[in-house]
Amino acid sequence: MKNILVTGGAGFIGSHTAVELIAAGYNAVIVDNLSNSKESALTGIKEISGATPSFYNLDYSNDEKLKEIILKESVDGVIHFAAFKAVGESTETPLKYYANNVAGFVGLLSTLEKLGIPIVFSSSCTVYGEPDSLPVNEQAPIKPAESPYGTTKQMDETILRDATKASKKLKSIALRYFNPVGAHPSGLIGELPLGRPSNLFPVVTQAIAGVGKELTVFGTDYDTPDGSCVRDYIHVVDLAKAHIKALEYLNGQQQGFYDVFNIGSGKGNTVLEVIKAFEETTGKKVPHILGARRDGDIVATYANCSKANELLGWKTEKTLTDSCRDAWNWQTKITPAL
Ligand code: NAD
Ligand code: WQD
Numbered sequence: 001m002k003n004i005l006v007t008g009g010a011g012f013i014g015s016h017t018a019v020e021l022i023a024a025g026y027n028a029v030i031v032d033n034l035s036n037s038k039e040s041a042l043t044g045i046k047e048i049s050g051a052t053p054s055f056y057n058l059d060y061s062n063d064e065k066l067k068e069i070i071l072k073e074s075v076d077g078v079i080h081f082a083a084f085k086a087v088g089e090s091t092e093t094p095l096k097y098y099a100n101n102v103a104g105f106v107g108l109l110s111t112l113e114k115l116g117i118p119i120v121f122s123s124s125c126t127v128y129g130e131p132d133s134l135p136v137n138e139q140a141p142i143k144p145a146e147s148p149y150g151t152t153k154q155m156d157e158t159i160l161r162d163a164t165k166a167s168k169k170l171k172s173i174a175l176r177y178f179n180p181v182g183a184h185p186s187g188l189i190g191e192l193p194l195g196r197p198s199n200l201f202p203v204v205t206q207a208i209a210g211v212g213k214e215l216t217v218f219g220t221d222y223d224t225p226d227g228s229c230v231r232d233y234i235h236v237v238d239l240a241k242a243h244i245k246a247l248e249y250l251n252g253q254q255q256g257f258y259d260v261f262n263i264g265s266g267k268g269n270t271v272l273e274v275i276k277a278f279e280e281t282t283g284k285k286v287p288h289i290l291g292a293r294r295d296g297d298i299v300a301t302y303a304n305c306s307k308a309n310e311l312l313g314w315k316t317e318k319t320l321t322d323s324c325r326d327a328w329n330w331q332t333k334i335t336p337a338l
Contacts, residue, residue: 010039011081019184028053029075033082039055061103119173157174161174173249175242221293262303
């Protein structure tokens with residue numbers, strides 16, 4: 001594989017993955033309709049990597065145009081990030097989520113099936129819901145999803161598995177990300193929340209920067225070491241590198257091969273620990289108040305990543321401190337007043 005189509009390549013994880021692809025000697029071909037990103041991410045990719053990936057401002061579900069691009073660019077592998085990801089919004093506009101994340105995905109897979117092109121798919125730890133035991137491994141049961149967004153990931157995994165197993169031409173991997181955070185250490189690309197963020201890291205960095213409200217810690221009476229929720233925060237550069245390992249692994253597999261891998265740090269941190277880590281790393285106070293539980297929150301989850309460690313030969317290199325430092329560095333770059 002040499003020419004890799006990155007759908008959603010202008011987004012948070014896609015842009016970091018494009019950088020790592022180029023660093024590993026691949027050509028990245030980016031298709032993104034900029035529905036949740038800006039073209040400035042492409043400038044960042046260019047500045048970091050010194051390469052200019054082909055960019056197509058296109059809805060990935062335009063099957064005809066996408067096929068033209070795949071043929072023109074001699075694409076021989078796909079990493080599929082393009083999707084909507086706002087959990088709250090998905091409960092208000094489920095059809096928008098099913099159309100983009102599921103219907104679009106079926107079209108994409110049909111094209112890849114015809115052309116015999118392998119795919120790495122962005123799944124999520126959300127498929128596990130509240131795990132029965134920790135750390136959670138890939139054998140853990142898939143629980144009823146908490147949101148239409150979560151359902152789209154469960155449906156896509158099922159569709160991908162069934163389509164791949166029935167095919168003589170497809171092979172695929174689904175990566176179940178835990179909580180991707182941080183930014184590229186250069187500060188040239190990072191997470192660009194359009195509108196008010198709801199994820200912890202951007203809420204914290206905006207609160208420190210004084211461009212957002214103070215952080216409300218959602219719940220301090222859970223059965224966890226300090227009463228706040230536990231998550232597995234993984235640095236986005238470590239996560240990006242897992243995609244290259246997954247492509248390499250797929251390369252050695254037969255058609256019809258499908259598997260899933262957890263991609264996390266393997267560590268659980270509470271919200272209060274994250275606040276402390278930010279304060280120690282940045283030397284700044286995180287303005288916050290202790291608040292009520294958030295509806296639908298999982299109490300505690302973190303990954304067992306032994307499968308990815310052993311089979312993909314992937315492991316994390318970065319720490320929570322790195323994530324806080326890089327997320328804050330990125331925030332200072334996107335907050336003009338700082
Ligand atoms: P993001 O919103 O930053 O990136 C997604 C990109 O896809 C955006 O640039 C957006 O413009 C683009 N896009 C959306 N619909 C499109 C369409 N129809 N055609 C073309 N481009 C389209 O999100 P992200 O955080 O980088 O997430 C990437 C993937 O990883 C998503 O599939 C998401 O569900 C999954 N994921 C994210 C997280 C997380 O917390 N960030 C966790 C688990 C899984
Ligand atoms: C992390 C922790 C909050 C904001 C979401 C999606 C999930 C997956 C990852 C895509 C929780 C706490 C947060 C705030 C807080 N995405 N928090 N105050 O909920 O683990 O998962 O992103 O697949 O599907 O649901 O991430 O960043 O929202 O929250 O106290 O203002 O921070 O309660 O414990 P979450 P998050």
